[in-house]
Amino acid sequence: MSSIANWSYTAKAIIWRNLGKDEYGDPLGYSAPEVIMCDYEGGLSKRIGSLGAEIVVKNTVWTEFSLANSGDYLLIGESTDADPVAAGADEVRQVIRYADTFERVADDFAILTGV
Template structure:
């Protein structure tokens, strides 16, 4: 983690990675929750995801965690619940990669739900 990230990413969030779909029900199946450091804001903006679908954002999370992808579930705060829905998590709709401007150690990512 870069020195800038260590200074600015002081909040915690939890991600449940999308691992597939249930063959019988067609419902999403998520991996175990993983907590990470971040910063966040609550923004309601009209945006377009990687598939070209418009949506209204709920939360914007800033982090160095590079393995979050569209379809994962994300919660600002820590949770050990197995179900992201029960925890109150939102679906990740957009992930963009940003430069690590100051330290050049690890890129930053903007994650939008």
């Protein structure tokens, strides 16, 4: 962890990584919950307009955790629940990578969740 991330990523979140699908297209489930160090910002969860509901960003989580992907589930805080939906986690919609501009030790990531 870079020295800058060491003082900025002080919150904990839990991520359940999507294990993919089997040869029949059925989901294989999710990994055991993993604790990641992060910082975060909340946002809106749904926008309703004249044409229906639109999915929008619910939370943005900044971290050096590099293994997050769309389809994973993330919960700000801590949980040991094996089921991310039962734990109240939100689905990861997008992951954006940013360079470690100052130290070049570990890149930073913005994990965007939606409902």
